[in-house]
Amino acid sequence: MVENYLRLTGFYHVSRIGLIRGFYPLLAALVEKWRPETHLFVLPVGEDTVTLEDVTHIFSLPIDGEPVSEWTDSSSDFVQSQSIAIFCHQPALSSSSKSYIRLGWVRTIRDAEPLDTEESIKRYVRCQIFCLLGSTLFTDKSTAYAHTKYLPFLRDFERIHTYSWGSACLAHLYRALCHASRYDTKEMDGPLNLLFVWAWERLPCIALVPRQSLPPAEIPVAMR
Template sequence: MIRGFHPLLAALVERWRPETHTFVLPVGEVTVTLEDVTHIFGLPIDGEPVSGWTDSSSDFVQSQSMAIFGRQPMLNRNSKSYIKLGWVRSIRDEEPLDTEESIRRYVRCQIFCLLGSTLFTDKSTAYAHAKYLPLLRNFERIHTYSWGSACLAHIYRALCRASRYDTKEMDGPLNLLFVWA
């Protein structure tokens, strides 16, 4: 949570209507749109969907990490399908940037960190789900995905979850929500 924004977030969640994916305000109903995502984050909204088959086995995470980062992460038994962003940042910071492959590895690390810390955050903001790794494998295709559509779907889902009476915290791209508001 961004310091000082809790009252704004609470007010928005209180006015969120999951049935229509809109905020009901005194001036009418409004919502975050694909156009907003494009303007705020500069993400593409056209292209291939951000989807795919997810394998949460440790073998999958290890092999995908090896292909993307050139190293295998230490996996926690409780969160085996999540990769610690601190580990990815340390790989990124250690890259020598002297070959084309090391530059690609650096960029993949940076993109994965952005996915986990900005676009598809969880409540801890310390981990990112391994399901995004296959999307980063083919370097030439990364830009062809509709990252903006996936980000918008993620904020809608996070708002729907947060609007439940028993929810105390919210995850998701809160920077998008705060800038939009």
């Protein structure tokens, strides 16, 4: 039942992709080749970049629909009301910023859901999507918190799939690469899973597993 609801929201495939950690030499090499002026990688074989088609192919996220852009209120009352409406609990916020919710707390709420009613299943799926937003698609450098600005998008369960999450994810990757390419930046956040899988697809000579040994092609590619 949970899988059916994740399919309905468009996050089913992303939820099955684990976090990819490490590979810092590859990340450093890609950042060095990034050109913020054109949003392109300048590689020995020519110019290339991650596109909306790649996001669909790798993550199977929707790239059509409403923009993931909305006015948000960072006040305590707003955050608490949104959290209660979505999670049915008072939020556990970051000690340094009241605009960030601790993902560990959200996972605890998610895992405690009995999944015996439709509303319980929807709360579980909302928690799962919020964790994916904070840990996979729109990560910060800590990967421990997610911004409260995403809460309003999860209120109406029937509209979650209507947003262009893929476009927002790609924009976040471009922004992260541009920021990481500055001389005074030492770390990079953003959807690194998307970047790594894209590099392994475009440059198979550096892929972890030989392409001929992979299962038949499927959508999304990251599941291979």
